[in-house]
Amino acid sequence: MTKRMIIMLILAGVVFGAVFGMKWIGNKMMVDYIETMPIPPVTISTTTGKSFTWENQVEAIGNLVPVQGADISTDVGGIITELHFESGDRVEKGAPLVTLDSDTERGELRRLQAQAELAKLNLERRQKLYKLEAISKSDLDAVQAEADAAQAAMQSQAARIAQKAIRAPFAGQLGIRQVSTGQFVAAGTPLVTLQSLDPIDVDFSLPEQYLADISAGLPVTVTVEAYPGDVFEGTVLAVEPRVDEATRNVRLRARLANADLKLRAGQFGQVQLRLPGEQNVLAVPRTAINYSSYGASVFVVTGDREAAQQEGGEPLTVTQRFVRLGPARGDFVAVTEGLEADDEVASSGLLKLRNDQPVVINNEIQPDAELAPTPANT
Structure with a gap:
């Protein structure tokens, strides 16, 4: 039995050895063929x-910002009695925009005006008496202080009434109004946005390596996706006096003509800054x-x-x-x-x-x- 087992193991080893040997030879021949196979051109x-x-220029991504822009709001609360504009209007500096109800304040102003007038008359009488040495200097000073206080109270009330009339702080284009006549608004409530768009500024940043070449007055051109065929020209207005520590970039602002108001605040544009010299x-x-x-x-x-x-x-x-x-x-x-x-x-x-x-x-x-x-x- 042991002899038969040994013979079977030997035969099995020979068979498996032949199989694995053939497999190894086949793989080697395939690898040799692939390695020597010519690579097709x-x-x-x-x-x-x-x-x-080339002109010495550098490109950057810029953000358009208004020369002046503000969200118009009110300093005091009240009910809107008049709206003097429509959405999208162009207004001049000082143009009335919104009027709040001020009847109560005006009544108080008339009372303070009467008090101020009375205090003025009392002051004039006391001044005459003082010249006649009928009263002391301290009495005259007290009446003078009362007259000054009455005048200041009247002026303060007039200023409160002026706050009820909101006017345009600068010339520009209004946005979409956010309030209506008869609406009560609290202090700080946004009423409408006002943007000055002609001219318009563009802010962009450049690596600090360009610091030696950039200065105010250099020409720039800007293109925007909204008007792919138009090129807007301008000049560098200012260079930030410090470099951003996080990005190592320096910020620049250029000013562009925008007479047709195609450019709007908040757009981004491709900026080309022309530097001195050629390369x-x-x-x-x-x-x-x-x-x-x-x-x-x-x-x-x-x-x-x-x-x-x-x-x-x-x-x-x-x-x-x-x-x-x-x-x-x-x-x-x-x-x-x-x-x-x-x-x-x-x-x-x-x-x-x-x-x-x-x-x-x-x-x-x-x-x-x-x-x-x-x-x-x-």
């Missing part, structure tokens, strides 16, 4: 860096840049093109090279480091490329690149 288009002289750049189309989380790169074509065109010649390949990017203009982006002017780089088909990837160049159809593209709206 990828068809790409190519371009070389172009030299440009010479080496730029490539944006399609030639491979963007990733670990940096931007290009695929540079290597090899002998004439030899690659001959039968049996070594094919052209590409090498991935990391680059540092500068400003962008239209379809071009400047490359500040990592690329030479005579380097040929792939401008299409980048998703299929990797290091040492064989390529075939076909430049008959390649993406168009313009400094000032004007794509049709779709």
